[in-house]
Amino acid sequence: MDRTTDVIIIKSIDQLPSVDEIKSISRERALKLIFKGKINKQREQIGQYLDDTLSGFQVLIHKIDPELNIVKLITDKEIEDHQNFFEQCAKDYRRLGKQLVFMLVDKLDLNLNKDFPLDTFNELKRDERQIGKVAEWKYFVHGFHCGFQNIITGQYIEVPLVFGLEFGDLDPYFFVKFILSSPDYHPLSTPLFEEYADGLKIIEKMTALGKFEEIPSNVPGHTGIAVTDxxxxxxxxxLDLEKIFVKHIEEIKKKSKFNLWKFLSLKR
Structure with missing residues (x-):
């Protein structure tokens, strides 16, 4: 579904739409306020006020162009009404992520570290195997993820690699991008426009409903979100991993103090 944009030229303070008028717009409409003349000096102040006042909206204050962009985000009621759909999407994400990881492991004949898959996939970053193709999927290993995109359907998924054999961690941006790129979900029963902001609201509300829950990570200070069911x-x-690796390295000859993250050459 496409979103239309209403453009309003603002030359004086009295031309600003009221908060109630902005609240009345639908999610299918975006509002662009373009500031002309002296009023532009107040643009950031006005934008900050609207951002603080408009709960459930995203207000983007352009740092260069004289404009504010305002959109209404998915509502808690919409999420609650479609919670079964989002729960199924999360289950599909988890299932497909696991399937693709093992498909790639088999193709490249990798010895998967089941406790810490990133250890295995980091090896691919050092040569031409970082980017490639498996079946009808292009893949790219980067950061804490391996991204896959179907060359036929365009379906896109980022599979997390720092949760052991749990491949269902839901990043707000990646989760909505997965939904929007998955042909089987269309037409969507409720529209999604803002990949990160709508995704964040979905994850927060689904967690509050008990449908999603927080999960620990292999990486210190990092957690994730996965479907509860x-x-x-x-x-x-x-710490568990460090003990495993310390023991392994000591068996190979390293008697000195072992630093897991230096060994893995990880940069957060």
Whole structure:
């Protein structure tokens, strides 16, 4: 579904739409306020006021162009009304992520570290295997994820690699991008426009409803979100992993103090 944009030229303070007028716009409409003349000096102040006042809206204050962009985000009621759909999307994300990881592991004949998959996938970043193709999927290993895109359907998914064999961590941006790119979900029963902001609201509300829950990560200070109704898998902490790697390195000859993150050459 496309979103239309209403453009309003603002030359004086009295031309600003009221907060109630802005609240009345639908999610299918975006509002662009373009400031002309002296009023532009107040643009950031006005934008900050609207951002503080308009709950459930996203107000973007352009740092260069003289404009504000305002959109209404998905509502809590819409999320609650479609909670079964979002729950199923999360389950599909988890299932497909696991399937693609093991498909790539098999193709490249990798020895998957099941406690810490990123350890295995980091090897691919050092050569031409970082980018490639498996079946009808292009893949790209980067950061804490391996991204996959179907060359036929365009479906897109970012599979997390720092939760052991749990591949269902839901990043707000990646989750909505997965939904929007998945042909089987269309036409959507409720529209999604803002990939990150709508995704964040969905994850927060679904967690409040008990449909999603927080999960630990292998990486210190990092957590994730996964669908609650799933087959739970053990996720080893970074301390558990360090013990495993210390023992492994000591067996190979390293008697000095072992630094796991230096060994893995990870940069957060």
């Amino acid at each position: 799933r087959e739970k898998v053990e996720i080893k902490s970074d």
